[in-house]
Amino acid sequence: MIARLTAFFALIALPVFADVPVKEVTSPGGLKAWLVEAQEIPFVALELRFKGGATLDPSGKEGAVTLMTGLLEEGTGDLDSQGFAAARDDLAASFSFNPSREIVGVSARFLTDNQDKAIDLLRRALVEPSFPAEAVERVRMQILSNLTAEERDPGAVAAKLFNEITFEGHVYARPSEGTHDSVKALTVEDLKAAHKAALTRENVIIAATGDITAEALGVLLDKLLSGLPEKGGALPGPAEVHLSGQVVTEEFPGPQAVILFGQEGIKIDDPDFFPAFIASEILGGGRFGTRLMTEVREKRGLTYGIGAGFSSLDQAELLTGQVQTANATVKDTIEVIRAEWARLPDISEDELEATKRYLTGSYPLRWDGNANIARALVGLQLQGWPIDYPSKRNGYIEAVTLAQVQAAAKAHFRAKDLSFIIVGRPVGLEQE
Amino acid sequence: MRLLLALALSFIAPLVAQAEEKVTELRLDNGLQVVVIEDHRAPVVVHMVWYRVGSADERSGESGLAHFLEHLMFKGTKTMAPGAFSQLVAAEGGSDNAFTSYDFTAYFQRVAADRLEMVMRMEADRMVNLTLAESDVVTERNVVLEERTTRTDASPEGLFSEQMSATLYLNHPYGRPIIGWRHELEALNREAALDFYKRHYAPDNAIVVIAGDVTPAEVERLAKEYYGPLKASEHITGRERPLEPPQIAERRVIMQDDRVGQPYVIRNYIAPSRQSGAQDEAAALVVLAQLLGGAGVNSVLGRELTVNSKTAVSASAFYDPTGYDGTTFGVYAMPAPGVSLEEAETAVDAALAKFLEDGIGEDEFRRIKAQLTASEIYARDSAMGVARRYGTALTTGLTVGDQQSWPEVLQAVTPEQVMAAAKKVLDRKQSVTGWLQKEAAQ
Numbered sequence: 001m002i003a004r005l006t007a008f009f010a011l012i013a014l015p016v017f018a019d020v021p022v023k024e025v026t027s028p029g030g031l032k033a034w035l036v037e038a039q040e041i042p043f044v045a046l047e048l049r050f051k052g053g054a055t056l057d058p059s060g061k062e063g064a065v066t067l068m069t070g071l072l073e074e075g076t077g078d079l080d081s082q083g084f085a086a087a088r089d090d091l092a093a094s095f096s097f098n099p100s101r102e103i104v105g106v107s108a109r110f111l112t113d114n115q116d117k118a119i120d121l122l123r124r125a126l127v128e129p130s131f132p133a134e135a136v137e138r139v140r141m142q143i144l145s146n147l148t149a150e151e152r153d154p155g156a157v158a159a160k161l162f163n164e165i166t167f168e169g170h171v172y173a174r175p176s177e178g179t180h181d182s183v184k185a186l187t188v189e190d191l192k193a194a195h196k197a198a199l200t201r202e203n204v205i206i207a208a209t210g211d212i213t214a215e216a217l218g219v220l221l222d223k224l225l226s227g228l229p230e231k232g233g234a235l236p237g238p239a240e241v242h243l244s245g246q247v248v249t250e251e252f253p254g255p256q257a258v259i260l261f262g263q264e265g266i267k268i269d270d271p272d273f274f275p276a277f278i279a280s281e282i283l284g285g286g287r288f289g290t291r292l293m294t295e296v297r298e299k300r301g302l303t304y305g306i307g308a309g310f311s312s313l314d315q316a317e318l319l320t321g322q323v324q325t326a327n328a329t330v331k332d333t334i335e336v337i338r339a340e341w342a343r344l345p346d347i348s349e350d351e352l353e354a355t356k357r358y359l360t361g362s363y364p365l366r367w368d369g370n371a372n373i374a375r376a377l378v379g380l381q382l383q384g385w386p387i388d389y390p391s392k393r394n395g396y397i398e399a400v401t402l403a404q405v406q407a408a409a410k411a412h413f414r415a416k417d418l419s420f421i422i423v424g425r426p427v428g429l430e431q432e
Numbered sequence: 433m434r435l436l437l438a439l440a441l442s443f444i445a446p447l448v449a450q451a452e453e454k455v456t457e458l459r460l461d462n463g464l465q466v467v468v469i470e471d472h473r474a475p476v477v478v479h480m481v482w483y484r485v486g487s488a489d490e491r492s493g494e495s496g497l498a499h500f501l502e503h504l505m506f507k508g509t510k511t512m513a514p515g516a517f518s519q520l521v522a523a524e525g526g527s528d529n530a531f532t533s534y535d536f537t538a539y540f541q542r543v544a545a546d547r548l549e550m551v552m553r554m555e556a557d558r559m560v561n562l563t564l565a566e567s568d569v570v571t572e573r574n575v576v577l578e579e580r581t582t583r584t585d586a587s588p589e590g591l592f593s594e595q596m597s598a599t600l601y602l603n604h605p606y607g608r609p610i611i612g613w614r615h616e617l618e619a620l621n622r623e624a625a626l627d628f629y630k631r632h633y634a635p636d637n638a639i640v641v642i643a644g645d646v647t648p649a650e651v652e653r654l655a656k657e658y659y660g661p662l663k664a665s666e667h668i669t670g671r672e673r674p675l676e677p678p679q680i681a682e683r684r685v686i687m688q689d690d691r692v693g694q695p696y697v698i699r700n701y702i703a704p705s706r707q708s709g710a711q712d713e714a715a716a717l718v719v720l721a722q723l724l725g726g727a728g729v730n731s732v733l734g735r736e737l738t739v740n741s742k743t744a745v746s747a748s749a750f751y752d753p754t755g756y757d758g759t760t761f762g763v764y765a766m767p768a769p770g771v772s773l774e775e776a777e778t779a780v781d782a783a784l785a786k787f788l789e790d791g792i793g794e795d796e797f798r799r800i801k802a803q804l805t806a807s808e809i810y811a812r813d814s815a816m817g818v819a820r821r822y823g824t825a826l827t828t829g830l831t832v833g834d835q836q837s838w839p840e841v842l843q844a845v846t847p848e849q850v851m852a853a854a855k856k857v858l859d860r861k862q863s864v865t866g867w868l869q870k871e872a873a874q
Contacts, residue, residue, distance in 0.1 A: 040473050041812050074729075081739065085730040089799045092806030111806055138738060141768055145694055145745040152693030154586070253691055256578075256586040287527065288506070288518035298515060301574025304582050324582050354523055361525015365542060368474050369813040 020367055022377060024387050027218035029226055033206035034377045034387060035217055038370055044115060044210035045370040047378040048106040051203040051314065054176035055102050056233035057194065063178020064186055064194040067136075067143060069099035071191065074135035076124040081135050084125065093118040095125065101176045102236075102314055103382070104198050109371065112211045119224050126199060127227035131188050143183055150177075154258045158423040161250055162260045162320075165421065170239040172313065197233030201225055207377035209370040239316040241265075243419040247334075250423045257330045257424025258322070261337060263417040265310045265317030268383055274396045275408035277310060282355050282405075283344050283413070284308030284321050289354075291344075295336050296323065302333050312383060319413070330426035341418050345409040352402050360394045453818060456648035457832045460655060462664040463636025467822050467832060468651045469643040471815045477644030478816050479551045480540040481559070482823040484639070485632040487612075488534040488605040488673055488757070494624055496612015499532040500576055501625045505539065506530075507568045509561035514568050517554055524550065534606050535756040536827035542816065545645040549654055552640075556658040559638065562629055569622045577618065580611045588689035592868045595685050600700050600864045604676040604757060634665030639826045643819035673757060676702070685866040694745075695869040697777045698764040702862040705755035706838070708830050714753040715841045716853035717761060722800050723792060723850065724763065724784075725749030730796075733763060736783035743771050743779040754828040761857050773867045784858055792847045801843065808839050 025033045057064045073088075073095060074081040088095060091114050098105040106126065110118035150156035160175060167173040177183070204225065208217055241264040252258075266276050284292045286307025296306045308321025325333045366376060380389055422429070454470040487498045508514040521528045526543035528551075541551040584590035594609045601607030611617070640659065642651055679702060706714040724732045725748035729739050737744035747765040763784070767776035811817060825835040 038473065041809060043806075043809055043813075045813075081729045082735065085727055086795070086799065089727055089730065089803055092802045094810075109810060111809065134739070138742070142745050144769070145766065149693030152691050254586045256581045287522055288515055289522055294515075297575055299571070301571040302578070304575060304579035324586070325578065326581065354519070358522045358525055361523070361544065362527065363525065364474075365476050365525060365527075365544060368476050368815065371813055 020373070020390055022387055022390060023214050025214045025217050025221075027221045029222040031201065031204070031206065031218075031221045031225060033208060033217060033221060034381060035207070035212070035214055036209045036373050036377065037211075037213065038209055038373075039211050041370065042112040042211050043370065044110055044112065044208060044212045045374040046108040046110075046208045047206070047374045048108075049205040049378050049382055050104040050106075050199050051102065051205065051382075052198050052233055052235055053100050053102040053104050054174070055171045055236045056197045057171075057174070057178070060182060061178075061186060061190050061194075062174050062182040063143065063176075064190045065104065065198045066099040066177045067140060067183065067186055068129075068131075068191045068194040068198065069097050069104050070139045070143065071131050071135055072097045072125045072129050074139060075130040075132040076128045077130065079124070080132060084121075087121055091118045091121065093121070095122055097125075099176065101172060107371075107375075115212070115220065116223075119220050123224045123227065126224070129195060131191050133188070136188060136191070140183060140186070143177055144180060147177060147180055147183070154252045154254060154423045157250060157252060158258045158260045158421050161248065161423070162262070162421045165246065165248060165419070166241055166243055166262070166318070167239050167316070168242050170315075171236045172239050172316065196229060199228050200230060200232035201228050202231050203235070204228075205378055205381045207374045207381065209374040209377070236315055239313070241316055241318065243417055245416050246419040247429070248419075248421050249426060249429065250421075251425060252423045254424060255326060256324050257327050257422050257426050258324050259330065259333065260320065260322050260421045261308070261334075261418060262318055262320035263414055263419065265312065265319040266412050267317055268312065268385070272404075272408040272412060275400050275404040276412045278352065278355055278359065278397065278400055279344060279347070279405050279409040279413065280309045280319065281359060282347060282351060283340060285355075285358075291340050292321070292337065295340055296333060300332070300336065302326075302329050302336070327425045328427045330422060330424065331428045334420055334429070338415055338418065341413050341415040344413045345406045347402065347405055347409060349402050352400075352405055356397055356400070359397050363394050453812070453836075455822075455832060455836060458648070458652055458655070460635065460660055462660065462662055463634075464655070464659050464662070465639045465826065466651065466655050466659075467639065467641045467826070468646060468648045469641070469815070469818055469822065470646065470648075471643055471812075471818070472645050475545045475645050476542065476815065477545045477548050477642060477646050478540060478542050478819045479548060479555070480538055480641045480819050480823055481555045482536050482538045482639040482641060482827050483633060484535075484637050484671075484827050485537055486533050486535040486827075487608060487610040489632065489671060490605065490608070490628075492605075493616060494620065494628075495608045496576070496580075496610075496617040497620055497624055497628050498537055499611055500573065500617070500620050501628050502530045502532045502537050502539075503572050503576055504564055504569065504625050505558055505562060507562075507564055507572065509557050510563055511561070512554065512557060514565065517558065520554065521551065526551070532610055534610060536823070538823055538827075540816075540819075548642070548646060548651075549658075552654050552658045555640075556662060559633055559635065559659075560662055562626070562633075564622050564626060566622055569625065573617070573620060576611070577614070580614060580617060583611060584609065585614070588687070588691045588868060591689070592685070592687045592866060595687055596698065596700055596864055596866045599683050599685050599866075600702065600760065602677060602679065603674050605673055606755075606757065631667065634668055635659055635662045636664040637668045639823060641819045641823045641826075643815040643822075671756060675757065679862040682860040683864040685864060687866065687868050688871055689868070690870065692868055692870040694766055695773055695867070696764055696766040697773045697780065697865065697867050698762060699777075699780070699860075699863050699865040700760045700762045701857050701859065703751065703759050703761035703857045705759040705828065706753050706825070706830055706834065708834050711834060711838060711841045712845065712849060713853055715838075715845045716849040717751050717857060718753055718842060719800055719845050719850050720854050720857075721749045721751035721761065722803070723796060724787065726800075732787045733765065733780065733783055736786070737765055737776070737779050741779055742768055743776055744768055747780065747783075754824050754830075756828045773869060777865065777867075788851070788854060788858070791851060797847055804839070804842050
């Protein structure tokens with residue numbers, strides 16, 4: 001089943017994490033996972049991320065990985081869609097399969113009581129999907145229906161355009177769900193190929209939280225994934241970010257315009273990363289008191305909400321934001337955003353201290369609930385942080401000086417590169 | 433909602449349940465109700481203040497006022513500058529927000545457990561000491577107008593939903609949009625907001641719900657210190673709302689909008705909500721929504737429309753069991769390519785008729801019970817979620833005891849009760865059916 005995806009920046013959220021006992025588990029079969037044991041509630045949250053995702057679609061077969069992923073729960077062995085759903089519901093387990101631009105995500109929640117049965121059922125979905133013809137046509141229709149809906153959704157139109165412009169010439173520019181033509185042409189053979197390419201042991205990242213020991217998790221992971229091939233499709237190479245101050249408008253009906261704005265971001269191993277990250281929080285943290293929220297919403301009433309921040313793909317870094325405003329106030333809004341970008345280096349000691357206090361204080365608060373923790377752990381691994389990152393992260397923030405933040409703001413928030421993608425009917429805006 | 437969240441149509445029937453929660457209830461002399469739900473897994477606490485007032489308590493002509501006031505509650509008190517509330521919470525690493533519905537307005541902070549005192553002091557302060565500058569009111573009204581545009585006017589689905597509700601209710605204020613009709617929203621002002629505040633915000637019209645790493649004794653001490661000195665209002669009168677007359681005619685809404693990407697048909701029926709001490713009918717409807725739409729291809733509508741007849745891309749059912757003056761039960765279908773809305777609607781009705789004829793399969797029923805048991809376990813994973821369920825229950829006419837027994841009531845539902853509830857509720861005379869389409873000719 002494919003639900004309506006309004007996903008845009010299906011990128012990885014930046015890290016904020018707590019001082020928690022994360023264990024690295026290596027299964028007897030060699031799979032690695034991060035685990036936090038929590039016995040209070042008798043269930044386990046398991047997160048798998050297969051790197052590659054829609055970037056592995058061969059040219060002309062865009063959407064194959066998305067359709068394949070949507071079919072994982074639609075039939076395996078002697079179970080058809082309804083049989084699979086019945087077996088899953090009998091176990092009161094929940095599985096979700098989420099395709100995106102460069103990841104196939106699998107989220108599972110199952111009761112400790114019947115975890116072996118739940119894992120076996122999930123294994124059958126991941127390793128032995130049968131792609132029954134009836135389900136292929138049904139899920140294909142759902143995807144085509146999503147594509148049609150997205151053509152009329154200004155947020156989705158803006159996201160598509162943003163990706164096309166930003167990543168021109170790279171597979172990141174392609175729509176993950178494919179196009180009407182490519183999706184219509186996909187065959188069961190294409191889906192089998194996509195399955196082989198996208199679900200591999202080499203490219204999987206794993207985190208678990210809940211009522212399970214390290215040893216039991218290792219055994220369970222081997223049962224779950226040993227049937228998958230070791231290697232699959234080749235991951236894409238570096239992507240250049242083509243954002244250099246463009247202002248692009250696409251006409252769209254409605255009272256408001258959707259504005260996406262952005263420029264190239266910063267790598268996590270850049271020495272400026274933490275100073276720049278703090279600067280981004282000051283500018284666009286999306287909460288009250290951050291500069292964009294204060295200037296655009298609180299002082300001028302131009303929007304309901306605005307935020308901006310860094311995000312990273314495997315092969316590119318971005319600094320992006322989003323706002324919606326009435327067509328008549330697009331011009332004013334853009335001017336305010338540009339001005340805020342330019343004046344960002346003007347940061348006071350008080351502002352830095354307040355932001356550090358927020359970032360370090362909110363850090364332990366993310367540590368809440370098995371499902372949240374497992375998602376956070378898998379996210380940290382995807383970004384490439386070491387396992388001791390959760391315990392060190394606040395120290396990195398604390399160590400940043402005012403001079404470093406000011407310098408990073410100046411170096412990495414470049415108003416001349418800041419690009420705007422506008423979908424709507426903005427008034428008084430000239431293409432530059 | 434004061435800050436933007438996802439604007440999804442909620443087509444999901446939530447399976448509400450919890451188990452083994454340590455819940456303590458106390459009441460201060462000034463009438464303030466306090467509920468403590470202990471969860472010691474992490475050193476975090478969620479502090480929520482729920483007021484028993486929502487958009488359905490607005491006077492005719494002032495739609496949007498309850499939500500507008502929710503925004504203005506961040507604009508300062510006698511001792512707190514505008515915007516300072518959120519900044520002080522953030523300075524401690526916490527987060528805060530607020531939301532408004534038909535029956536309640538709620539404010540919450542999520543902070544480290546040792547910061548409970550601070551947020552309690554600030555919430556107690558703004559319960560009685562709100563001050564509003566005219567300029568802040570005008571700017572914030574523009575923010576709310578932009579919010580209305582984002583949620584509703586810029587979204588054909590949002591506009592359609594508003595038209596559906598306005599048509600379903602003949603007399604009850606549930607027919608008015610929470611965010612307010614634009615022309616009435618534009619006219620709201622400082623005086624109206626302060627008047628509403630004085631009429632409805634007081635300790636005896638509020639419930640404090642605290643979930644997390646706290647003890648009831650500590651909460652009691654702090655609550656008495658900060659909320660205790662506040663005076664009870666002399667004019668909290670309870671809810672005086674126009675009630676719905678018997679509905680005797682089905683209604684239709686046909687909306688066309690050039691921006692529609694995917695047409696769909698939806699039907700909302702008037703339905704009973706959980707009643708204190710008598711929750712079994714609502715529990716039966718929760719099970720019904722799950723049977724009809726909760727499990728994709730394994731639910732009645734999913735199976736009949738998306739697998740068997742292939743008339744729909746997706747089809748489901750939904751039911752929110754809470755509501756001070758009742759609630760709604762809904763079904764929807766998004767037609768497959770080449771299928772008209774009329775045909776999709778016919779398919780929905782045929783599937784419902786077949787269900788009413790055939791009854792419930794034993795396997796299906798057993799499976800739903802298993803899921804209900806599991807959902808009790810999964811639901812305990814989120815302290816915020818648990819706190820929200822208590823707050824919602826207590827502002828919609830239920831008690832702590834009702835909320836605690838809800839999982840058992842759900843478990844006790846029989847197939848006969850489900851069929852009886854289905855026959856009663858799936859009555860088109862008490863419904864509105866809507867088509868959202870791109871243009872007249874489908």
